[in-house]
Amino acid sequence: MTPANPAVDTVDIAALLERGRAMSAPVLRAAVDRLAPPMDSVAAYHFGWIDAQGRPADGDGGKAVRPALALLSAEAAGATPEVGVPGAVAVELVHNFSLLHDDLMDGDEQRRHRDTVWKVHGPAQAILVGDALFALANELLLEIGTVEAGRATRRLTTATRKLIDGQAQDISFEHRERVTVEECLEMEGNKTGALLACAVSIGAVLGGADDKTADTLEAYGYHLGLAFQAVDDLLGIWGDPDSTGKQTWSDLRQRKKSLPVVAALAAGGPASEKLGELLKADAESHDFDTFSEEEFAMRAALIEEAGGREWTTQEARRQHAVAIEALHGVDMPEQVRAQLTALADFVVVRKR
């Protein structure tokens, strides 16, 4: 058991997230401005800077957990937060590249309370702008021109490959009758853990940290990512649409084999078996797209009865604990450690 750190309670999470957002925003905007029209406008729409008609907007650009982590990452290596900014922006670009492509592949029509890019600007723009953001991420890092920047780009590229592997696994799971809890965790580690891990190492690498330090920071980020995703999976079924910006029962509508579903199916017992039969019938049903709220609510209740909700809640706590433990493997300023700890706490209790 790690002794409690009283400094954690004094961390202002909102201010920490806002610092990440504020310091990375101008660099992110300048990067997006490099894109040829109409990709610059499509990207600006995606980030919430303009609306579908091209008018300035002050949209929800996401929680901005990754930029906050990238700046703390630089500070963990004893550098100024400014050193982490290109890393923060590069990770944010890769994250948004994946959102643009995943929303199209998954047929998601809403994100951050707004129509998704493919819905407003068509599939071709979603593909193109996603590609462009991925390329921009590498460009931004590589034009720094240092050995550290090369190492940072390599880590980002590895994380991006895992992220793509994870999306491939996620898609393949939707067509499979059974997925084990282990397979689901591997998928989520690729899809969410790898890029969060990179966010936590990239600032340190840009600040000159060695590979061992970067790897240990990545261990914290990876397990933080798994905790983050477990919470996301809970919100994907039981989240409040007003908070999440997604439809009710969002993940069930998409037949996602997320952690609560997979854990419920693995649990055994009457609710688990009934759920298994229902989901099997759903996979072959032609009426699935016209299912009522009640039909999804019934499936959610079975998942809960079979223990999938409780297991996933506990899993988030387990991954949170492993993440915090990893933090102790790196020598860093105590204030930075307190802030990273507080961010991990925030990720587990968030409602959106």
Place this chain on the structure above:
Amino acid sequence: MTPANPAVDTVDIAALLERGRAMSAPVLRAAVDRLAPPMDSVAAYHFGWIDAQGRPADGDGGKAVRPALALLSAEAAGATPEVGVPGAVAVELVHNFSLLHDDLMDGDEQRRHRDTVWKVHGPAQAILVGDALFALANELLLEIGTVEAGRATRRLTTATRKLIDGQAQDISFEHRERVTVEECLEMEGNKTGALLACAVSIGAVLGGADDKTADTLEAYGYHLGLAFQAVDDLLGIWGDPDSTGKQTWSDLRQRKKSLPVVAALAAGGPASEKLGELLKADAESHDFDTFSEEEFAMRAALIEEAGGREWTTQEARRQHAVAIEALHGVDMPEQVRAQLTALADFVVVRKR
């Protein structure tokens, strides 16, 4: 006028292309093997290594001009061709990433005489595998870990950004009534010139060439790319489907504002005006998808009558000449110069 180089006539183009293919193939295959299933199989299908049922195939993997250029690029800097191999593979991965995404965006159903990936494996796999090949390209270069590899990756990233810009321009042109010849050339420079330019510099950069040498090699590659694209535009209208593997009048069916079309529209005169009226009506026509062969043949005849075919043929020759001229700005072994010259000659006379 550059004096003729008698060594050019003795270059065996088929052997040069085969060398590029043979030396890069094992590295390309090993890279693709890193992908998580089913992306590895989807990529293998795209490259023609297996058929749609997963059986081994010996498909047409393309002309392989880029790998041949990347190996010569290393030799131009005095290095062995082996030094250029990771560059050859990285460029080939980026090229194929763009083919996978472009075929989907453009709705192209055939490539290299076979159904395209999105047609066989669905749009999601085309997006995912494209993304994965792009990431692999960077991974392959960056894991070399040298300063030169970082510089090579930066050049490849810049080229990829231009390639994406070019595809964005190409798509936007399809919805516009008029496109100038200059706009078309800019688009083609981005879409084709930039990556060919990178193929010609990447081996040299990996071999330790300075930026000035790399830039001059890129000038050759860029104009070679424009010559290549001019020929592609001619083949896209008048090419033999048995050779190109595409439909008859392929670019006309897609309403592509390619060079012959744009030049014909800019030429003025009766044929040019009639063509303009027809294409304007086509853009609003609901029957376009059911047009007969004769209707496309008539449009092709008007393009030719207005001078678009002849202008594009001459443009290929002009760009070829500029490319050859640029070659003389780099000090390199005469045999390599002869091979690069012969490759430029080949690009202009090819039938596929």
